[in-house]
Amino acid sequence: MAEHGGTLRAYRSLLGAQARSQTAYRTSFVVDLVGNLGATVFDVVTVLVIFGVTRQLGGFTLRETLVVVGLSTGGFAAADLLVGNIERLPQYVRTGLFDAVLVRPLAALPQLLLMDLPLRKVSRAVFGLAVLGFALASAGIDWTPGRVALAVVAPPAAVVFFASVFVTTATVSFYWVDSGELANSVTYGGRDFTAYPITVYGGWFRALFAYGMGFAFVSYHPALALLGRADPLGLPPWVGWAAPGVALVAATVAALAWRVGIRHYRSTGS
Amino acid sequence: MGSVTATVAPPTDAHVTPWFRTFGAIVAAGFRRHATYRQVAVAGLVTNTVFGFLRCYIFLAATDAAGRVAGYDRAQLATFVWAGQGLLAVIAIWGWTELAHRIRTGDVATDLLRPVHPVTSYLAADLGRAGFAALARLVPPLVVGPLFFAVHVPRHAATVPLFLLSVVLAVVVCFGCRYLVNATAYWLQDVRGPMILWTLGSGVLAGLYFPLGFLPGPLEATLRYATPFPSILQVPLDVLVERESTATGVGLVGLQLVWAVLLLALCRLVQRRAERRLVVQGG
Numbered sequence: 001m002a003e004h005g006g007t008l009r010a011y012r013s014l015l016g017a018q019a020r021s022q023t024a025y026r027t028s029f030v031v032d033l034v035g036n037l038g039a040t041v042f043d044v045v046t047v048l049v050i051f052g053v054t055r056q057l058g059g060f061t062l063r064e065t066l067v068v069v070g071l072s073t074g075g076f077a078a079a080d081l082l083v084g085n086i087e088r089l090p091q092y093v094r095t096g097l098f099d100a101v102l103v104r105p106l107a108a109l110p111q112l113l114l115m116d117l118p119l120r121k122v123s124r125a126v127f128g129l130a131v132l133g134f135a136l137a138s139a140g141i142d143w144t145p146g147r148v149a150l151a152v153v154a155p156p157a158a159v160v161f162f163a164s165v166f167v168t169t170a171t172v173s174f175y176w177v178d179s180g181e182l183a184n185s186v187t188y189g190g191r192d193f194t195a196y197p198i199t200v201y202g203g204w205f206r207a208l209f210a211y212g213m214g215f216a217f218v219s220y221h222p223a224l225a226l227l228g229r230a231d232p233l234g235l236p237p238w239v240g241w242a243a244p245g246v247a248l249v250a251a252t253v254a255a256l257a258w259r260v261g262i263r264h265y266r267s268t269g270s
Numbered sequence: 271m272g273s274v275t276a277t278v279a280p281p282t283d284a285h286v287t288p289w290f291r292t293f294g295a296i297v298a299a300g301f302r303r304h305a306t307y308r309q310v311a312v313a314g315l316v317t318n319t320v321f322g323f324l325r326c327y328i329f330l331a332a333t334d335a336a337g338r339v340a341g342y343d344r345a346q347l348a349t350f351v352w353a354g355q356g357l358l359a360v361i362a363i364w365g366w367t368e369l370a371h372r373i374r375t376g377d378v379a380t381d382l383l384r385p386v387h388p389v390t391s392y393l394a395a396d397l398g399r400a401g402f403a404a405l406a407r408l409v410p411p412l413v414v415g416p417l418f419f420a421v422h423v424p425r426h427a428a429t430v431p432l433f434l435l436s437v438v439l440a441v442v443v444c445f446g447c448r449y450l451v452n453a454t455a456y457w458l459q460d461v462r463g464p465m466i467l468w469t470l471g472s473g474v475l476a477g478l479y480f481p482l483g484f485l486p487g488p489l490e491a492t493l494r495y496a497t498p499f500p501s502i503l504q505v506p507l508d509v510l511v512e513r514e515s516t517a518t519g520v521g522l523v524g525l526q527l528v529w530a531v532l533l534l535a536l537c538r539l540v541q542r543r544a545e546r547r548l549v550v551q552g553g
Contacts, residue, residue, distance in 0.1 A: 028460045035466030042470060046479045053339050053484050054332040182313040189320040200331035203418075205323045 010106055014114040022119050032120035040077055040124045043195065044069060044131055058199035059232055063139045065197060067226060070132030071219035072194035075158025077128035081121040083113055083163045087183060090173035099267050109167070109258060129155070139227060147226055150240065154222040157247040158194075161218050164250035165190055171261035186213070194219040199232050217246040292386055293394045300398020311406045318355040318411055326351040326419055329480070340483035345422040346511040350481055352415030354507050358478065359407035360400050360437060361444040361502050364469050369452035370461040373548075382545065389537045393445055400441040408437075422511050429512055432519055436506040439526040444502040446533025447472070453537070456544035477504030483513070494522075498529040 023029050047069050051062045060068070089112065092098040101111050136151055169183035176182070193201070193209045198220045201209070210216035217239070224231055225240025329347045333339045342350065369392060372378040381388045415421055424430055451468045455461045473479055476499045482490045494500050505526055509519045 025460055028458075028463050031463030032466060035463065035470060038466070038470045042474050042479060045474070049480050049484050050328065050332050052486075054334070057328075057331050176309065176313075181310065181317045185317040185320040189317070189324060192321070192324050196328055196331075201323075201327045205327070205418075 007106060011110060011114055014111070015117060018114065018117050019119060029120065033123045036118075036120050037123040037127055040073060040127050043073060043192075047195065058197040060197045060199070063135075064223070064227055064229070066131070066135035067139050067141075067223040068197055068219045069195050070128070070135035071154060071158050071222060072191060074125075074128035074132040074155055075218060076162050076191045076194075077121070077125040078155075078159045079162035079166060081118065081125045082159070083166045084121065085113055085116050085118055086166050086170040087187070088112075088116065089170040090177055093173050093265070094177050096267060098265070102262075102265075108262060136226070141226055142228055147228075150222060150225055150243075154226075154240075154243050157222075157243040158218045160247040161214070161243075161250045162187075162190070164247070164254035165213075167254040168250075168257045171257045174261040174265045190215050190218075197223075214246050214250060217243045293390065296386070296391055296394035297398040297401070300395035301402045302398075303395075304399045304402045305406075308406075314359055314407060315410050318358065318407065319414055322352050322355040322411055322415060323418070325355075326415075330419075332484075340481060341513055342481065342483065342511065343422075345420045346513065347481075348415060348419040349422040349511045350507050352411045352419070352421065353408075353510055354478060354503060356408035356411040357437065357440070357503060357506060360403045361440050362396070362399065362403065362448070363444060363472055363476070363478070363502065366448050367452065367461065367465065369449065370455035370465075373452070373455040374459055378548075382548075387538070387541075389449065389534065389541055392449060393442070393534070396445045397438075397441060400438075404437070424510065424512060426512065426516050428516050429509065429519070432516070432523060433506060433510045436509045436519075436523045436526060439523065439530050440502050440506050442530040443498050443526060443533060444472075446530065446537055447498060447502070449537045450533070450540060453540050453544060456548060472499060472502065475499035476502050477507065481507075495525070498533060501526040501529045 047065060048062075050057065051065070055061070057065055086109075089098070092101065092112065098108075101108050101115075104111065132155060141147060165187055169186045172183060190209065190213065194215050198206055198210045198216050210220070221231070221235070221240040222243045223240075225237060230237065231239070326348055329339070329351060330344055333344055333347070337344045339347070369378070372381065378388075381391070384391060386394075424433075447468065451464050452461060454464045458464070475482075475493055475497060482493055482500060482504050485493070494504075505522045508514065509522065512519070514522075
């Protein structure tokens with residue numbers, strides 16, 4: 001028990017040191033907060049601009065699409081805040097910093113996440129959740145107890161799913177050091193993919209991202225269930241409820257990938 | 271074409287040929303340096319391809335019953351997106367922090383000792399990098415896009431050379447902007463803030479997130495004529511898809527030229543001001 005407390009204390013002091021160092025340069029920190037907010041704001045603005053030139057997208061109105069956007073943006077921003085930093089893993093591997101992490105008497109993953117927890121991304125997560133709140137309130141949803149429950153579990157499921165994607169894709173750098181951008185194609189590609197109704201995509205590309213990687217269960221299917229709309233692509237309504245299950249599967253895959261990756265890890269020797 | 275730096279007297283040699291030789295050598299070095307990182311190029315290509323699919327499908331979904339939106343038809347939109355994904359790497363819109371890093375660490379002192387003006391030498395290296403990117407990053411999306419989408423093939427003979435010229439100018443304009451952002455490190459040390467503002471502003475205002483034609487007319491016109499951002503992406507793409515007449519295209523490329531000259535002049539001015547106050551830290 002005492003040892004457990006010691007571990008927690010170590011994590012806490014890591015986090016505290018991070019918070020102090022990041023807020024030391026106050027102006028930079030504020031600009032960072034605003035800048036990070038801007039990135040997410042522009043993602044939403046892009047959706048609004050597109051709806052400025054069309055009344056519907058893939059058969060969905062702006063209000064319906066905003067529910068999809070809210071689930072995607074809120075989920076991604078929160079996951080990015082919590083574990084997004086793992087995308088720096090290739091740097092840690094290349095510079096040898098990862099060796100130092102491994103020899104410390106703490107688990108590697110939490111250390112990495114706390115070593116540079118991006119507090120500046122707080123603004124982004126708050127905005128994302130605000131968009132979700134607005135979308136849910138304005139989409140004219142016919143609230144039933146079931147839908148309330150789904151509105152409560154779907155966002156955390158999206159967070160877990162995106163967090164799993166971050167971790168899984170980062171492990172590629174254990175095998176391929178310069179893989180940074182490769183991971184981006186799935187993490188940020190997945191974010192953009194989930195920000196629109198999947199009916200806008202076509203062919204094998206949709207099949208790959210939506211069901212091959214499971215991104216359809218992050219925002220599209222839960223949004224359909226919340227809105228009470230039948231899936232134009234023909235899947236039954238209960239699929240919207242699969243979100244938490246899919247998130248759990250993703251988390252399991254991420255945990256496995258991380259373990260296998262760590263075992264495979266060989267120092268770059270620098 | 272001499273160079274003025276804080277520590278080295280301007281060379282009295284006025285011959286142009288050696289200057290071109292030096293410039294060419296730096297360009298070649300920039301090309302070779304980036305040609306070394308092939309894994310990075312392949313990883314970047316995969317990302318560009320994924321985003322090519324995403325943006326293409328999304329914009330195509332916004333077209334009306336006649337298959338048009340904001341003055342583009344479906345084929346033009348597809349070309350706009352796929353060529354845009356390739357250009358992104360050629361202009362290196364994001365991620366260049368080398369100068370800022372060298373300013374913070376003091377390594378920039380070495381650059382100032384060289385007999386070539388820092389703006390000139392960094393521009394040369396960047397053109398070399400862009401040359402490699404044009405081969406490794408621009409060509410593949412132009413090949414992949416047409417495999418999955420109907421694309422726009424230029425109708426006028428003048429379009430292709432005009433597009434190539436426009437791309438070169440886009441690289442110079444983008445370089446100028448990036449140099450200025452990096453140069454804020456002379457005053458701020460930590461450039462994360464300006465860098466984020468640049469990353470945000472450039473993506474939206476250059477026409478990457480959506481073609482600027484999606485915006486209301488007056489807003490698009492203001493961006494087009496009063497800011498350098500469309501010159502780094504939207505203009506070359508509009509030239510390639512022949513959104514407007516060739517004459518308009520020539521006018522837009524002329525506007526790019528104006529921005530390129532203005533920005534390079536501003537870079538030199540900022541560099542000169544910075545050298546007056548620069549204190550290289552450390553031993």
